Amino acid sequence: MPDPSQISRLDKLRITREYLAYQLQRTDTAIRELAAQEKQNRHRAEQARADQGWKIQPKRGEAPPILHRGGCATYKAKDGMLLDRGQARLAATHETYVVMCEICTPLASFAFSSSVCSRVAAASGDRQGSGCSREIASVRGGRPGRQD
Structure with missing residues (x-):
């Protein structure tokens, strides 16, 4: 691995951008999963209410x-x-x-x-x-x- 002091500022920004894109992708996936789970929970609650x-x-x-x-x-x-x-x-x-x-x-x-x-x-x-x-x-x- 190269010495961090030897990495150019441009390379550091590209690495940071790549890492942030990865984090954004994980966050978007988590948001989609939670939204689907909330929708399913609402449907279950409505069904339980209807069954009663x-x-x-x-x-x-x-x-x-x-x-x-x-x-x-x-x-x-x-x-x-x-x-x-x-x-x-x-x-x-x-x-x-x-x-x-x-x-x-x-x-x-x-x-x-x-x-x-x-x-x-x-x-x-x-x-x-x-x-x-x-x-x-x-x-x-x-x-x-x-x-x-």
Whole structure:
């Protein structure tokens, strides 16, 4: 290696420039990676928020409105159109014309009494209420348990 005192000022500036270009490249790579990671984290947080909510698919023609879990892919709600647990429970129990999605089974997230099940079953056309009983059993880990 040559003696540092023997390197010209021009060569020193070229070496410095090369080193700074290397540092800039590493910094740009780190920025891209962090930006991608933040985007992925935001997407995960939005997905987790959606999974915790519920949404109602509007009535289409003669078909009644359908209650879905927030993460159900059969219906994409507009941003900010998610219901909280209380609103979804109210829609499921008091709105007799709302039917439950058969794919995401939103009833599984509630522990309903048998009287509520009969109203929901009647509204969805399940005369025996067996679907609701299965939902209650799934909420309780496969154990039917007590139903009021």
